[in-house]
Amino acid sequence: MHKAEIINPMAHNHSSRPRLSPSSYEEDIQQVLAPRLAHFAAVARHEHVTRAAHELGVPQSTLSRAMVRLEEDLGVALFARRGRTVALTPAGRTFLTTVDRALAEVERAADSVRADADPATGKVAFGFLHTMGSETVPGLLRAFRVDHPRVRFQLVQNYGEAMIERLRAGDLDLCLTSPVPDAPDLVARRLDEQRLRLVVPDDHRLATRKRVRLAEAADEAFVTLEPGYGLRRITDDLCAEAGFKPRVAFEGEEAETLRGLVAAGLGVALLPPPAVARPGVRELTVTAPRAVREIGLAWLDGHPDTPPVAAFKRFLLSRRGHLLPE
Numbered sequence: 001m002h003k004a005e006i007i008n009p010m011a012h013n014h015s016s017r018p019r020l021s022p023s024s025y026e027e028d029i030q031q032v033l034a035p036r037l038a039h040f041a042a043v044a045r046h047e048h049v050t051r052a053a054h055e056l057g058v059p060q061s062t063l064s065r066a067m068v069r070l071e072e073d074l075g076v077a078l079f080a081r082r083g084r085t086v087a088l089t090p091a092g093r094t095f096l097t098t099v100d101r102a103l104a105e106v107e108r109a110a111d112s113v114r115a116d117a118d119p120a121t122g123k124v125a126f127g128f129l130h131t132m133g134s135e136t137v138p139g140l141l142r143a144f145r146v147d148h149p150r151v152r153f154q155l156v157q158n159y160g161e162a163m164i165e166r167l168r169a170g171d172l173d174l175c176l177t178s179p180v181p182d183a184p185d186l187v188a189r190r191l192d193e194q195r196l197r198l199v200v201p202d203d204h205r206l207a208t209r210k211r212v213r214l215a216e217a218a219d220e221a222f223v224t225l226e227p228g229y230g231l232r233r234i235t236d237d238l239c240a241e242a243g244f245k246p247r248v249a250f251e252g253e254e255a256e257t258l259r260g261l262v263a264a265g266l267g268v269a270l271l272p273p274p275a276v277a278r279p280g281v282r283e284l285t286v287t288a289p290r291a292v293r294e295i296g297l298a299w300l301d302g303h304p305d306t307p308p309v310a311a312f313k314r315f316l317l318s319r320r321g322h323l324l325p326e
Contacts, residue, residue, distance in 0.1 A: 180296030
């Protein structure tokens with residue numbers, strides 16, 4: 001009775017086939033090892049090279065060479081061979097357990113990305129400014145889902161610069177932001193503009209007015225968003241255009257918090273209209289300079305859209321000039 005021959009991969013002449021090197025491990029895994037894992041699992045499952053080759057749709061000789069090269073790359077004998085029949089060595093059984101888990105994880109990942117790209121039920125990662133979260137974005141999503149009821153959304157609220165960073169990192173597909181970005185790696189489209197109001201306490205000297213020039217608030221303490229927020233940059237620019245630098249008393253991260261500070265008599269603020277009127281403040285129209293902020297849609301240039309992302313992008317662009325509630 002013949003004993004099954006265990007092939008020692010180290011005995012092969014593989015001077016032209018270096019083993020996996022730590023210095024280029026990720027490249028070796030992707031280019032050398034990864035494509036052979038499914039082949040290895042099929043041979044291990046059938047314990048027969050010809051039947052595994054038939055299942056995989058590859059020539060038997062190609063599969064045999066691939067298994068030998070896999071052993072050479074690993075420096076370990078995975079199979080005991082008798083002709084085209086094979087049996088796993090102890091090292092092969094250990095390797096198969098991990099390979100099965102890895103292939104199952106890859107299949108789950110493939111299912112996930114296919115699901116995200118499905119035209120009817122896929123996912124859109126959508127970012128928007130905090131000030132658009134209470135009214136504008138819910139209205140947009142409601143209107144979009146009339147024709148796309150099962151599309152899923154991952155919603156991210158943040159300030160403009162942080163959203164642009166996440167867009168570049170691939171965390172977002174689209175974002176509504178202000179100011180409209182101008183960068184070579186981004187595509188941006190102006191969709192609408194939003195009037196800003198000077199918000200003052202209801203007992204303020206200007207509270208009885210409906211309209212005001214921004215220069216009339218030059219001596220006031222301002223409450224503003226922190227540096228890095230688009231609205232902070234717009235506030236600074238408008239005040240400079242009105243001939244003064246705002247004296248900032250408080251900085252915050254959210255517009256409604258600033259309204260609360262104004263209501264408490266801690267300063268005045270330039271803010272977009274609220275979704276719901278807040279007691280304790282008056283919202284004054286600024287006649288000069290023209291106090292608006294542009295709202296734009298941005299995405300990464302050259303980044304391919306999945307069908308649900310493309311549909312939502314078309315929808316948003318179709319709302320140009322009518323994005324914001326009246």
